[in-house]
Amino acid sequence: MPELPEVETTVRGLARFLEGERIARVQVNRPDLRRPFPPDLVQTLTGARVTTMGRRAKYGLIHTDRERTMVFHLGMSGRWRIEPERPEKHDHLVLETESGHVLALNDARRFGSVDLVETDGLESWGPFAGMGPEPLGPDLTPRHLKQAFQGRTAPVKQLLLDQAIVAGLGNIYVCEALFRAGIRPDKEAGRVSRPALARLVPAIQQVLSESIAAGGSTIRDYAQPTGELGYFAASWQVYGREGEPCTTCGAPVLRFVQGGRSTFWCRQCQR
Numbered sequence: 001m002p003e004l005p006e007v008e009t010t011v012r013g014l015a016r017f018l019e020g021e022r023i024a025r026v027q028v029n030r031p032d033l034r035r036p037f038p039p040d041l042v043q044t045l046t047g048a049r050v051t052t053m054g055r056r057a058k059y060g061l062i063h064t065d066r067e068r069t070m071v072f073h074l075g076m077s078g079r080w081r082i083e084p085e086r087p088e089k090h091d092h093l094v095l096e097t098e099s100g101h102v103l104a105l106n107d108a109r110r111f112g113s114v115d116l117v118e119t120d121g122l123e124s125w126g127p128f129a130g131m132g133p134e135p136l137g138p139d140l141t142p143r144h145l146k147q148a149f150q151g152r153t154a155p156v157k158q159l160l161l162d163q164a165i166v167a168g169l170g171n172i173y174v175c176e177a178l179f180r181a182g183i184r185p186d187k188e189a190g191r192v193s194r195p196a197l198a199r200l201v202p203a204i205q206q207v208l209s210e211s212i213a214a215g216g217s218t219i220r221d222y223a224q225p226t227g228e229l230g231y232f233a234a235s236w237q238v239y240g241r242e243g244e245p246c247t248t249c250g251a252p253v254l255r256f257v258q259g260g261r262s263t264f265w266c267r268q269c270q271r
């Protein structure tokens with residue numbers, strides 16, 4: 001499933017082909033993904049110029065000179081194919097730029113989405129309203145987490161996955177960040193100390209930045225005919241390593257299920 005680093009890398013990869021470009025042709029090959037495509041999608045995007053691109057949580061943003069932003073989510077299996085050699089079955093939306101670049105949004109399972117939103121009103125758009133700060137932005141601070149966790153008895157891991165507290169953090173990144181920060185995933189959020197929160201914020205940012213950097217090195221692949229969006233060969237310290245020795249202390253990495261998701265951690269290193 002594409003996580004925040006994959007979305008960020010996708011946005012950077014697409015920006016090379018879209019920013020400043022006019023969209024000459026828009027082809028919609030089916031009526032919907034998780035929900036219907038906006039009825040005015042083709043009309044709004046055809047002839048529009050892409051001004052800039054961005055990301056909010058796990059959503060990609062394509063801003064246009066028509067004061068509308070195309071917002072996409074990759075769901076479970078979505079990926080953009082750059083300059084595809086030939087159409088594929090699940091290319092549901094195809095954009096062609098004035099200079100001839102072809103970009104296809106391919107989504108076999110169709111859990112993704114495409115919306116058109118007034119650029120000025122993006123912050124109050126349904127999924128973005130009430131969303132917490134970006135994990136890589138200036139608003140994620142130990143102080144913010146202290147306030148968000150105040151008096152909360154839920155496990156710290158659960159609250160880090162809450163989009164209202166931090167936007168776009170997925171299970172892998174939360175496990176890895178808690179390990180780096182030395183915090184037990186099942187610790188009551190309200191009892192996590194200030195020094196621990198001061199370690200947690202940079203740990204979150206480092207885990208994400210390293211993944212983005214790993215993906216960045218594959219960006220050139222986007223220009224290849226297949227334009228595949230690959231998973232990054234990230235090396236996790238605890239995630240997916242149940243029973244293997246901890247990279248720090250050698251104790252076996254443990255796993256338990258929290259809120260329906262696997263949590264991986266080290267009893268020695270996380271307190």
Ligand SMILES: [Zn+2]
Nearest residue numbers: 246249266269
């Ligand atoms: Zn350990």
